[in-house]
Every structure is written in C-alpha cells, then in structure tokens.
Amino acid sequence: MMERKERKPYWRHTKWQMLASLVPFLFVIIVLPLYAEGLNHNKFLGFPLGYFLTAHGLVVIALVTVASFVNRQDAIDHWHGAHEDS
Template identity: 80%
Template structure:
C-alpha cells in the first residue's frame, strides 16, 4: 500500500509517464498516413513502402511503446513504494 504523502507525487509521475508514452505513438499514427501516398511510390519486398510501414511499423511501435511504459511504470512503482513485490 502506498503511503498517503506519496499519493500525489506517485500519480503526477504516472500521468507524465503516460503522456510521454502516448504522445510519440499518436504522432506516428497521425504523421505516417499523411506521407503514405508519397511512400507508396517506393517498394519494399514487393509491397508499397507506405503500406508496409503502416502494417509492420505500427505494430512494432505499439509493442515498443507498451514495453517501455511497463518498464517505466514499474520503476515509478518501486520509487514510490507501490510495487507488487512487497
């Protein structure tokens, strides 16, 4: 259980960590489709590049974002004494 005096700093760190994880992912989700038509002029492994990046790039970015979020949230939990290993 997290101590009462640690609750505000804990949630502040958690909110900033969530924003830091979501903003790059959302930027890529917005920017990549804007350039997909230009990227489709090139081909990679027989597929249009914009199509290939949309399929594989988004999945890769999502996995990396979630993994880094979990790792950083675990560090925040340990820092504020809210980890589950206690």
C-alpha cells in the same frame, strides 16, 4: 502499502509517464500515414513501401511504446514503494 502523503506524487509521476508514452505514439499514428502515399511508388517484398511501413511500423512502434511504458511504470512503482511483491 503506500503512505497517504506519497499518493499524490505517485499519481503525478504516473500521469506524466502516461502522457510521455501516449503523445509520441499518437503523433506517429497521425503523421506516418500522411507520408505513406508518397512512398508507395517503391516496392518492398512486393508491397507498396508506404503501405508496408505504415502497417508494420505502427505495430512495431506500439510494441516498443508499451514495453517502455511498462518498464518506466515499474520504475515509478519501485521508487514510490507501490510495487507488487512477486
């Protein structure tokens, strides 16, 4: 159980960690499709390159973002003594 005085710093670290994960992901979601049309004249595996990079790139970026978020949140939990004992 976390002490009451530790809750505020814990949530501050969690909030900043969430923003650090969310902002780059949202940036990529907005910017990557803007450049997709310019790449579509090239083909990759029979698909237009811009479409391929946008469709698959967003999935890969989402997985990397979620994995890094989980690892960093686990570190924050351990730092503040809020981790689960499993």
